[in-house]
Amino acid sequence: MARHVRDVMTGHPTAVEPDTPVHQVATAMRDEGIGAVLVTEDGRLRGLVTDRDLTVRILADGGDVSRRTVVEACTGEPVTVGPDDDVDEALRLMRAQALRRLPVVDNGKPVGIVALGDLAVARDPESALGRISAADPNA
Incomplete structure (x- = not known):
């Protein structure tokens, strides 16, 4: 069973600059089949934007909306975890803060995202959430 966040996170997350138009972010989410994008500035995490935020x-x-930028939609200063943090700590933070996704940051730089579905697949793949999360996304 996975013990560390690095074992369950999605690495190489999609990241955009704060001045990126929201339509470009939405297009990236659609094309990549993802629901969250990191907002970075000079390689540092500035925020997280989800499809729901948009x-x-x-x-x-x-x-x-053509003139709106991602910084207007993102959650600034999101709660984060490190890649070597225990999976239980990620779950505790998600529960305490009612979060579905946590950016993973190493030495101040984003290296991944861990989602509730990732944790469900790793901890209980036969659960309803585990099965849904492991299934191919709808096109």
């Missing part, structure tokens, strides 16, 4: 913080406002 919906409730940008689209729900209405108006012209």
Whole structure:
């Protein structure tokens, strides 16, 4: 069974700069089949943006979204874990903060993302969430 975050995280996360247009971020999410993108500046984590963030913080406002940038939608200063942190610590943080994803940071630089589904697959692959998370994404 996986003991460390590095064993379950998705490495090489997609990252964008704060001034990236939201439509470009949404396109990357669609094309890569992902639900979260890291926002970085000078190689340092500045935030995390999810598909839900784009919906409730940008689209729900209405108006012209073509001039909106990802920094307007992201959660700044997200809770993070390190790659050598125990998986139980990641789960504890997710429960305590009601989070579905945690950026993984090593020496101040993002190296991955660990999602609730990743932990479910690693800890209980036969659970409903484990099976859903392990299934191929819908196209």
